Amino acid sequence: MTATATRSTTLNGIDTQALKDTMAAIKADHARGIARFSVTTAWKGGTVTETAIKGWSLGGQDLPKDFTIRIDEPAELLGTNTAANPQENLMAAMNACMAATYVAACAMQGIELESLEIETTGELDLRGFLGLNAAIPAGYEGVDYTVRIKGDGTEEQFRNVHQWVRKTSPNYYNLANAIQLNATLVIE
Secondary structure, three states: OOOOOOOOOEEOOEEHHHHHHHHHHHHHOHHHHOEEEOOEEEEEEOOEEEEEEEEEEEOOEEEEEEEEEEEOOOHHHOOOOOOOOHHHHHHHHHHHHHHHHHHHHHHHOOOOEEEEEEEEEEOOOHHHHOOOOOOOOOOOOOEEEEEEEEEOOOHHHHHHHHHHHHHHOHHHHHHHOOOOOOOOOOOO
């Protein structure tokens, strides 16, 4: 190791020096921080879909991935109950994004985590989804979530991290704020 090299410190599974280096690189050239994600979802019959994730890009560089997410509905909603439903996946995506942000924020604050759990619930009135009552929204009017966090941080540190997560987690933002959805319909 040279005198100018920095020592890598890993906390909560996060290489804090690598995160600092990434933050500095993006601060110096914002284009390096543009992340683009894309998924393609195909109907597989009934209420089953499969979503393919083949790659993403960071700073204009295409990076490969190969994942499939299967989604279904419970039998009571005419599905085959072979996978989590869209609502559960939506909540899981929010929770996972927030969890990653909690872990990184705690690591950057020098807080060693012992445990982290996020429980989210939401209630839908199916009359909105089924078009039975125009006054009923098709989606959630709100969701409730509870964060259980334990580690060597102080109460004040955890409260600050909690506020940071609410400010910086992309999926928290996406669910807490109206975002523009741009639709294109292709009829084949």
